[in-house]
Amino acid sequence: MPEASGLQSLFTVAWRLMWRDWRGGELRLLFFALVLAVTSVTGIALFTDRLERALLLESANMLAADRVLHSPEPPPGEINAEAVRRGFRTASTLSFTSMAFSDTGNMLVAAKAVSDAYPLRGEVITTMQPFTRGAPVAHGPPPGEVWLESRVLPALGLAVGDRVFVGETELTLGAVIIAEPDRGQGGIVDNAGPRLMLHMDDVAATNVIQLGSRVSYRSLFSHDDFDRLDEFEQWVRDSFDGNYYIRDVREESEEVAEALDRAEGYLLLGSLFAVLLAGLAIALGARRYSERHYDYVAILKTLGCTSRRISSIYLLIQLQLAAMAVLLGSGLGYLVHEGILRALRASLQVDLPPPGAQPYLVGALTAFICLLAFALPPLLALRETPPLRVLRKDLTQTRFSDRIPYAFGIAGSIFLILWYSQDLVLTSLLVLGVAGAGLLLSLVSLLFLASSGSAGMKAGNAWKLAMTAVRRRRRHNVLQVMVFAVTIMSLLILGLLRTDLIADWQAQLPEDTPNLFMMNVTGAQVEDIEAFFAENEVDANAFYPLVSARVRTVNGAEPEPAEEAADGEGGGSLLENNQLEPADSADAATGSGESADAEGRRVRGRLSRRQVTWSNELPPDNRVTLGEWWGDASRPGFVSIDEEYADWLDLEIGDILEFEINQQFVSAEIANFRSVRWDNMQPNFFIIFSPGTIDHLGATFLSTVRLESGQKLLLNDLIRQFPTIVVVEVDALIEQIQTIISQVTSAIELIFALVLVAGALVLLACVSASLDERFHENAILRTLGAGRKLILTSLLIEFSFIGAVAGVIATLGAEGGLFYLQEQVFEQDFQLHYWVWLAGPALGTAIIAALGVNSTRKVVNTSPLTVLRRVV
């Protein structure tokens, strides 16, 4: 047979078979499952790709740049020169605390000098009248001008155009600052008072910066190519032996990093579930398709078709199908991601870069991997169908084990998980967990469906007929129950996780989240400040004592921190950044200077100085992970440590830590480790002592309060009455996190909808997989005189029972899976969802019964002869 014409004829036959099978409905399920896999992955990949860029761009607004370099002294000129050489946009800022004077008064301000190009990302919002809505401008003040935050103007009796004195120079008030992009960044120097912004060229004239002054230099870099930013970051690290670090928003702000990480974690999990469920639907669809093609293959073989050509025909069919699925799925994926972006248009305030080709490639590759892993094994097994089947229907292929498709499916799933997560440990854990759960759930479902050993179909009674059918098909039903259970479990997990995650996020930043931090409060001032707030009808929060402490020894030896923390640990939360200040807050309040140690490496910061506290009560959102909290019955001499900090120093419960506090040495035994939510905008501490341990060493106090925008003027009175306290405003940071949460919540909703569709397809595929046998059996029953009602009722009972068992198992699995995911991955507190224990089985029963009866009711509406002809 000529090769070329042979190949052409193969294409012709494959195309015709595919087209005819499509028209006959044989391929639809398989095709839609493939389309769904491509749509889910392409849509999610496009969305995450663009969202990631959007979030990074928007988050970059928080830095006023894509990358930032902090230093307590002017950074080496080569860094800026290299950035310019690489085509980066650059700018610089210099922060310091100072006093601003007017003709009528003075005020401590957080001064920031900016260069011409500032800000590289985001905009400064300014206005001409304090406390009014402003308009964005893409630059800072020109030389000779200062811009001030609204509340400075009434405090100093100023209006735009008036003179303001800063140090030895006199500047003109050019505008009122309503917002600046990087307001939430920096430590106390940047947040110690209302903002005064001036041009970099005017700094020298002020003569404020002296040797030893506390200043913070920030070099800003921006480029549209994220890869080039990463390369530059590496260059700085390599060229300066790790003395200078360039950071992005994740490293700058732990609060934002946590929100982004959780969002990405959920998106990843969602896309994984969608693809795996689609894979399951593909496997089931392919299996049913192949089972219905045994006869085709046997006929083709009698017509002289070799096994190799059979494989080629079915491979071609699948490739043609996959190509169409990729085309359609890519288009739908694009629409899905456009839909999400449209929904998020209100909260996405940046122009998104156009999507690249990679998400489409990922979608197409997923289709082919799904096909290879889930569809091809049963289809290729067709080649082993004996031609003798044309004479003997009972013959099927025997060389391929039934388990081979499962093995391919499992291998494909593992590959997909690894590919998407790029995390071998997570993949291994997931695979082990799923394998263990699968085994356990199989045993449970086998138990549920255990045979009573009775004989016959018990066709006189619908209940007995259904139950004997369940038992007779026990092996098949275990598989079916497992598939139903896994699908319902996936939906429950994602659904509950979505609800819990969103609720947790929203709870973490409720409407009354404090937007002011007050530090450097003396013990004597606490009562007066409380009275001040009471008078002004503001709800004040508890005061935490603060002491600056340093870990000196661990069990009498020098502490040995783990190496990994030295890299990329320089940022920390805003609150932690403030606590990292090695000098105590009294220094900061008086603006006497800021230690070089504070900026930069957290490692040294962690070891050199911590702001620690003591308390009887576990702070909100803290969770004891090991050991026990001391509670009201506390004794002096114990300490509680943040678990990451404990890991970093390799600490264990019972270890004795010696601290240096105000030049005195104090030892304490570690009583427990805590997990700390750094993104909850509440006071958080790495180290908490039991009361009575360090109380005598003197402390200042820290508290938080929420002031609505209309109450902001109270700040002036507060600072006037208590001039030594330091007030840090965190509104910008809260707003940023809330925006991220709102965007991600919408995304999560849409991804959940995609997973729902995938789950529905799996359920449909699984019900369809058992249709032929049920059709045949019930057609025979009907020919023997069984009534429509008996068959329908028995089908309803059978599917309801399978659905109920699957629902119970799914609930068990979902709660187990949620326990792991919430506790280990998303760092949430796990709580049993009692309603799910009723809803899971009810959901399983209702969905499977409805799907099953709907799919099989044709058996009672079609003549038995037609059914038998079709199946035989």
Place this chain on the structure above:
Amino acid sequence: MIRTSGLTKRVPTSEGELTILEDIDLHIENGERVAIVGASGSGKSTLLGLMAGLDTATSGEIWLHGRKLSAMGEEQRALLRAQAVGFVFQTFQLLPSLTALENVMLPIELKGDSGAGEKARDLLGRVGLADRWHHYPNQLSGGEQQRVAIARAFATNAPILFADEPTGNLDTATGGKVIDILFELNREFDTTLVLVTHDERLAHQCDRMIKLAAGRIAGEESRVEAAHA
């Protein structure tokens, strides 16, 4: 053309080996029409499957179209079937998703020959289905389906035709018409016909009748002998 020697087929069962055919020696000449008859379970269809290379024997030899089947693998046997064998089955064995025309075109296309459509239309016309070419099997009656199957069997000009109970699913009148068509095309294409049937009247239309009973050849009768009997 077709020869078997000591052909034996046994299959394992839960109660030990079951002998379906034992020590079958046959010789069928080119162009001969041979009927294999016997009661249900006598091993007729198994013998047909073995001779056509659809199955392998436990022992013994088969030569088909000058090739020794026992020395060939499944792939080689498939290629031999493509070149030399046509089939007609009791249950028609048409692909339900293909039209009548496409079913007839299929073996021609698989063989890689050109002009499949034209030849298939011609054959469908010869079996009286010229106006039904676009119908699917489930839109055709049993007799019509069998006629499509006959057209398909002759589509590649295969020199040997195996027919397994070709009238088994048809009423007498329809079965008669189908057999007329089968024999007519058989004469025209000068094919060797091996017909498995339990219908002795049909068998008597063949040149020779081989009787099987309990897996063994129980007797042989030629048409000349039958006519004299």
